[in-house]
Amino acid sequence: MVPFAGYSMPLRFAGIVAEHQAARVRAALFDVSHMGQLVLAGEGRIATAEGLLPIAAGKLAAGRSKYTFMCDEQGGTIDDMIVGNDGDRLFIVCNAASADAVAKHIEGNLADGCTFQRLAGRALLALQGPQAAAVLAEHAAADLDSMYFMDALWTEVAGAEARICRCGYTGEDGFEISLAAEAAASVARALLADDRVAPAGLGARDSLRLEAGLCLYGNELSAAISPIEAGLRWAIPPSRRRGGGFVGADTILDQIANGTARCLVGLACEGRAPLRAGAELQDAEGQFAGTVTSGGWSPTLERPVALALVGSQHAHPGCRLSGLLRGRSIAAETVELPHVAHRYRVRPRAS
Amino acid sequence: MAKQYTRNHEWIEMAEDTGSWRVGITQYAQEQLGDIVMAELPDVGRTVVAGEECAVIESVKAASDIYAPLEGEITRINEDLAGSPELINEQAEGAGWLFEISGSLDGAVELLGEQEYADLVG
Numbered sequence: 001m002v003p004f005a006g007y008s009m010p011l012r013f014a015g016i017v018a019e020h021q022a023a024r025v026r027a028a029l030f031d032v033s034h035m036g037q038l039v040l041a042g043e044g045r046i047a048t049a050e051g052l053l054p055i056a057a058g059k060l061a062a063g064r065s066k067y068t069f070m071c072d073e074q075g076g077t078i079d080d081m082i083v084g085n086d087g088d089r090l091f092i093v094c095n096a097a098s099a100d101a102v103a104k105h106i107e108g109n110l111a112d113g114c115t116f117q118r119l120a121g122r123a124l125l126a127l128q129g130p131q132a133a134a135v136l137a138e139h140a141a142a143d144l145d146s147m148y149f150m151d152a153l154w155t156e157v158a159g160a161e162a163r164i165c166r167c168g169y170t171g172e173d174g175f176e177i178s179l180a181a182e183a184a185a186s187v188a189r190a191l192l193a194d195d196r197v198a199p200a201g202l203g204a205r206d207s208l209r210l211e212a213g214l215c216l217y218g219n220e221l222s223a224a225i226s227p228i229e230a231g232l233r234w235a236i237p238p239s240r241r242r243g244g245g246f247v248g249a250d251t252i253l254d255q256i257a258n259g260t261a262r263c264l265v266g267l268a269c270e271g272r273a274p275l276r277a278g279a280e281l282q283d284a285e286g287q288f289a290g291t292v293t294s295g296g297w298s299p300t301l302e303r304p305v306a307l308a309l310v311g312s313q314h315a316h317p318g319c320r321l322s323g324l325l326r327g328r329s330i331a332a333e334t335v336e337l338p339h340v341a342h343r344y345r346v347r348p349r350a351s
Numbered sequence: 352m353a354k355q356y357t358r359n360h361e362w363i364e365m366a367e368d369t370g371s372w373r374v375g376i377t378q379y380a381q382e383q384l385g386d387i388v389m390a391e392l393p394d395v396g397r398t399v400v401a402g403e404e405c406a407v408i409e410s411v412k413a414a415s416d417i418y419a420p421l422e423g424e425i426t427r428i429n430e431d432l433a434g435s436p437e438l439i440n441e442q443a444e445g446a447g448w449l450f451e452i453s454g455s456l457d458g459a460v461e462l463l464g465e466q467e468y469a470d471l472v473g
Contacts, residue, residue, distance in 0.1 A: 016411045017386040203385065203412055272389035272436070273409050297388045297411045304388075326391075326407065326414075 002202065005096035007034045010201035017299045020207050022198035023170050024300060024340075027129035029191050030200050036099030037119040037178060038092040038106070044114030045090050052109055052247055053083065054240040060085040065150045065165055067235055069227045070102060075251025076223035077230070078105055080215060082176075084152040084165060091152070091163065093124065093176065095217045109247065123184035128174030128208075130343065131196045136175055139190055140164065148347035149173070158190040159183075169205065171212030171342045210305060211298050213266055213337030219277055219293045220264055220307055228255035229309065231264045231337070262290065263315035266339055267306040267323075269295075270331040274304035275323040281308060281332065282322050289314050289321050298339060305339045306332070354444065356468035357460050362444055363420050366451055371426045375448040376408065376417065376439065379472045384410040387439045392428040392450055399423065399452070401460050406449055408439065420462070423454020 002011045009031070013019060022028045040048055049057035053068045060066060065084035069077055079098035084091045094102050099118070106116050127136055137144045142155035142164070152165035160183035168174035179187060191197050206216070215221050220230045226248075227235070233256055240246065244253050269275050279292040290310030298305040306323075314321060319334040354362045360380035366373040381387065391407040399405045399419035406417035428450045431438055439447035456462070463471065 011412075012385060015386055207411060273391065273407075273414070274388075276414070297386075297409075299386075299411070 004202060005034050007096070009034065010199075012201040012203045013199045016201075016203035016207060019198055019200035019204035020299045023129045023172055023200060023204065023208055025130065026196045026198070027127055027131045027135050027174075027194075028170075028198050028200035028204065029188060030126040030128065030205055031123070031184075031188065032126050032176070033123040033181070033184065034096035035124050036092075036094040036096060036102060037122050037124065038094065038099075038103065039117045039119060040090040040092070040106070040114055041088065041117070042114045044111035047111035048106065048109065048114040048116075049083065049090055050246065051111060052106065054236040054246050054249070054252065055083065056237045056239050057083070057090065062087045063151055063153055065152050065167060069221065069232065069235070070105060071227065071246070071248030071252060072223065073247060075226045075228075075248040075255065077217065077221040077225060077227055078102060078223070080217055080221055080227070080232075082165065082167060086152070086154070086163070093165075093178075098217055105247075121181045123179055123181045125177045125179070125184065125188055125191070126168050126174060127177065127191060127197070128168045128170040128172045130173060132172070132174040133345070135191060135194050135196055136164070138194070139187075147345075149344035151347075158187045160187050162187070166345065169212075169214060170208040171214070171338060171340060171344075172208075173343055173345045206294075207296055207299060210294055210296055210307065211300055211338065211340040212342060213307065213339055215264075216294060220309075225309065226251065226255060226260070228252060229260045229262055229264065259312060261312060262309050263312045264293070265308055265310055265315050265317075265319075266335040266337040267292070267295070267308050267321070267332045268335045268339075269304040269306060269323065272304065273325055273330065275306050275325055275330055275332065279323045279325060281310060282324070282329075283314060284320060292323060300340050307337075310334070353465060355462040355464065357418070357420050357462060358471065359418050359460075360472075361417065361420060363462065369426065369451060371451040371453045372421065372423070372456075373448050373451050374420060376443055377468070377472075378443050381440045381443040381447070384408060384415055386411045387436045389436050390432045390439060390449060392432070393425045395425050395428060397425045399425065401458055417449065418460070419452060421452065421454050421456055421459035423452040425450055426453045427451040
């Protein structure tokens with residue numbers, strides 16, 4: 001058990017690699033109850049959301065969710081999060097360490113007719129992997145076949161009322177299950193009783209999201225790193241890119257229009273020693289090129305992988321850089337993300 | 352002669368065939384480190400002093416320093432580890448040894464017996 005965001009959480013169970021592989025091959029269960037669960041309700045909820053988040057909240061269909069982020073006035077990131085339309089409410093899941101800052105920001109920017117609630121006494125379990133749906137189907141009342149990536153609905157799981165969202169932080173198909181804290185232990189046990197499910201901790205959670213090229217707030221996103229620098233322009237719909245109207249829009253729109261001095265890239269590294277967060281990168285001339293934001297061992301690729309913030313001139317794939325590790329130079333090359341392809345169950349487009 | 356242990360969770364044992372001291376990390380240490388992905392071993396011929404950082408073990412989560420338990424010269428490294436770093440996890444106190452060092456135990460770091468070490472890690 002290790003301290004994390006004010007909680008005591010398991011780093012691993014059977015081992016990081018074993019848990020990581022379970023998530024890629026069968027299913028892994030993570031307890032992510034430390035994350036913030038917030039609700040915006042009332043007729044002013046759309047205006048509140050659109051004033052803070054660069055999403056088309058008014059166009060978000062009931063039962064759908066979006067990945068987005070909240071910025072400060074300077075365009076720095078306050079947090080990244082998933083926002084879902086539950087019909088009469090917007091349901092937000094954000095990072096544990098940022099939940100206070102997010103709540104404060106929302107409270108300071110509530111539109112008329114909007115109420116904000118930070119849910120207490122709620123747990124969040126993440127079941128991730130190619131067999132997650134098959135496992136959950138045995139315990140969920142809802143028909144999971146009707147759920148695609150980023151769909152959410154309220155149902156019963158192992159007899160407990162739960163909100164399930166078909167999303168996660170691993171790159172695999174999977175579900176995040178929000179439920180009352182009192183019900184969490186027995187639901188977790190019910191899922192773990194299935195041979196296909198392995199309990200997984202923080203170590204595997206990090207190695208999975210690193211392979212998937214997903215940003216971790218604090219590493220790839222922060223007050224000093226804007227979502228555009230972190231490569232998340234894709235998450236902002238054209239209507240918000242044109243219109244602005246959210247906190248930080250001036251900077252964000254400018255970065256979209258004119259580019260940024262630095263960009264997030266993937267790195268493939270030579271050898272077996274990982275370049276880890278904070279490692280300095282140099283270009284072929286020995287000049288400073290950027291910094292590793294996250295790095296570690298990829299159990300799927302069996303080599304080190306990293307994410308790095310580099311000068312935009314180095315941000316195209318195939319750029320050769322070197323990382324400094326214990327006084328030595330490690331050869332690295334920029335690569336497209338993700339390191340390991342995502343396998344979300346994306347809704348087929350109507351033809 | 353029985354293994355002796357250091358407070359840095361390393362073991363040391365006389366290698367019968369060479370007369371050098373064979374060094375590795377303990378079962379407790381490999382458990383703490385988790386899945387090991389590589390070991391950066393010292394160059395053969397390098398001289399080290401007792402307590403000097405002379406190797407690094409990279410696990411999935413972090414890099415950990417390994418310290419020379421005594422003053423001497425690195426005479427041999429475990430070549431199997433390059434292709435099979437997991438040997439350190441699987442046989443930490445046997446086939447997963449790290450390097451051999453020639454020198455005297457005089458001036459070595461504090462060495463513990465088996466029971467003392469067992470008490471240390473509880």
